[in-house]
Amino acid sequence: MKTTLLIMAAGLGSRYGGNKQIDRIGPNGEILMEYSIHDAVEAGFNKVVFVIRKSMADTFKEMIGDKIAKKVEVHYAFQEYDTLPDGFVPPADRKKPYGTVHAVVCAKSVIQEPFAVINADDYYGKDAFVAMAASLNRLRTAENQASMVAYYLKNTISKNGHVTRGICSTDAEGHLVKVTETYSILPFPDGTIRDINDNPEGVILDPDALVSMNLWGFAPSFFAQGEKYLSDFLKDESGDPLKKECLLPALVDTLMHTAGLQVEVLSTKAVWFGVTYKEDKEYVASELKKLHDSGAYPPAL
Numbered sequence: 403m404k405t406t407l408l409i410m411a412a413g414l415g416s417r418y419g420g421n422k423q424i425d426r427i428g429p430n431g432e433i434l435m436e437y438s439i440h441d442a443v444e445a446g447f448n449k450v451v452f453v454i455r456k457s458m459a460d461t462f463k464e465m466i467g468d469k470i471a472k473k474v475e476v477h478y479a480f481q482e483y484d485t486l487p488d489g490f491v492p493p494a495d496r497k498k499p500y501g502t503v504h505a506v507v508c509a510k511s512v513i514q515e516p517f518a519v520i521n522a523d524d525y526y527g528k529d530a531f532v533a534m535a536a537s538l539n540r541l542r543t544a545e546n547q548a549s550m551v552a553y554y555l556k557n558t559i560s561k562n563g564h565v566t567r568g569i570c571s572t573d574a575e576g577h578l579v580k581v582t583e584t585y586s587i588l589p590f591p592d593g594t595i596r597d598i599n600d601n602p603e604g605v606i607l608d609p610d611a612l613v614s615m616n617l618w619g620f621a622p623s624f625f626a627q628g629e630k631y632l633s634d635f636l637k638d639e640s641g642d643p644l645k646k647e648c649l650l651p652a653l654v655d656t657l658m659h660t661a662g663l664q665v666e667v668l669s670t671k672a673v674w675f676g677v678t679y680k681e682d683k684e685y686v687a688s689e690l691k692k693l694h695d696s697g698a699y700p701p702a703l
Contacts, residue, residue, distance in 0.1 A: 404475070404515045405538055406449040407442045409435055410505040410616070411462070411522035412481035424458075424465055427683060429691045430702040434677065435522045437690070438531070439470055440703050442518075445531035449475040451512055453505045456480050479509040487633040493643045501647030502616060503632050510625040516541040519618045519650070525686070526551065526617050527672025528698070537619045537668055548654065549619035549666040550578065553674045555587070556609035559595060562681040564588045568614035568651030569607070570667065578665035581614060581655040612667065614651050615674055627657060 411424075424433050439450060450470060454462050459478065467476055481499050483492050485508050492500075499505070506519055516538040520526060530551045537549040552570055559565055564586045571580040586599040587607065596604025635648040657663035677686055693699050 403542070404449045405447045405535055406451060406513055406515055406517040407439070407447045408451045408453065408506065408509050408513065408517050408519045409438070409522050410453050410481075410502060410519065411435065412453050412455045412458075412499055412505060413523075424461065425677070425683070427677070427687050427690060428703065429687070429694055432690070432703050433466060434525060434686070435520075436466065436703050437525055437699070438520055438522075439466075439474075440699070441526070441528045441531045442535075443473055444528065445535040447474065447518070447531070447535060449477070451477045451479060451509050451517070453479045453481050453508050455499075456482060477509075477512040479512060481505050481508045486636065487629050488636075490633075490636045496644045498645060498647065500632070500636070502650040503628050503635070503648040503653050506620075506650065507625060507628045507632055510629070513625075514622055516619065516621050519616060519620065521616045521676070523678075524615055524617075524674060524676035525690070526615070526674060527670070529670045530617055530668075530672035533668040533670045533672075534617065534619050537666065541619060541621050544621065546623075546662055547621065547664045547666070548624070549668055550614055550654075551617040551668045551670050551672065552612035553615050553672075554609070555595060555607060555611040555613045558613055558615060558674055558676075559587060559589050560678050560682055561589055562679040564598065565678055568649075570612040570614055572612065572667050576667050576669070578654070578658065578667050580658075581651040583649055583651050583655075614654075615676075616650060618650060618654070627661070628653060631656065 427434055518534045566585045567587055568581045569584050570578055573579050584597050588598050589595050595607045595609050597607055598604040631653045632648050675686055675689055677683055
């Protein structure tokens with residue numbers, strides 16, 4: 403049976419200032435997604451699907467794809483405007499991809515089994531993939547169910563600028579009941595973490611709130627649901643047509659409330675870190691070196 407990891411790597415990295423998905427950050431020139439792939443393979447994943455832009459294909463295969471193809475089955479899907487549903491044509495001046503829902507939907511032709519979804523530019527931790535692999539096995543026989551690995555908000559912010567996070571609420575059984583996509587989260591000098599989207603003084607957030615970092619587990623039926631949601635999103639004329647994005651946490655929240663989707667929030671000891679801004683790179687590089695020095699990873703991946 404296939405245990406599949408879908409890696410979303412087509413984003414522009416506008417706040418980072420370049421292709422952060424293939425920036426060499428590890429002590430031996432490793433790119434960040436190599437750690438996720440390494441941890442996923444150790445946890446039992448045996449298929450990797452990269453969602454990239456066509457312009458990245460040759461570089462991507464040379465840097466990572468051909469290398470890991472020796473260990474796991476590898477496929478590529480392309481997040482381009484010509485893969486939008488219903489023949490939708492974006493505004494002429496739009497440059498950005500249409501978000502994480504579109505990224506997942508682009509892979510529908512190469513995935514027929516339960517699958518995990520991650521960002522290319524995040525470090526999720528070994529234990530997260532162990533928990534997700536077990537969840538995907540449960541999803542093989544489950545109906546209208548999904549899963550996610552959650553992290554504490556205080557461990558996912560950047561001191562170098564604002565970030566977007568899906569803030570999660572759970573019930574007593576550990577199931578997700580709400581995801582609130584929060585777009586302008588920033589640490590303040592007084593130690594608080596605030597959402598400054600509508601108020602320069604910000605709304606204080608709970609530092610121990612659970613947030614989604616786009617580590618999800620879905621059944622294949624999710625593709626049809628995602629495509630319909632994306633189609634409706636594109637037809638909706640609200641929002642900035644040049645910048646608005648169709649995001650996974652918002653889709654999951656909608657499906658929970660309209661289609662009865664049940665999402666298991668997975669318990670894990672994993673620690674997250676990632677690169678949103680160029681200035682984040684130094685911290686991430688130091689954390690990766692610590693992991694190598696401690697023996698968590700071999701001298702070179």
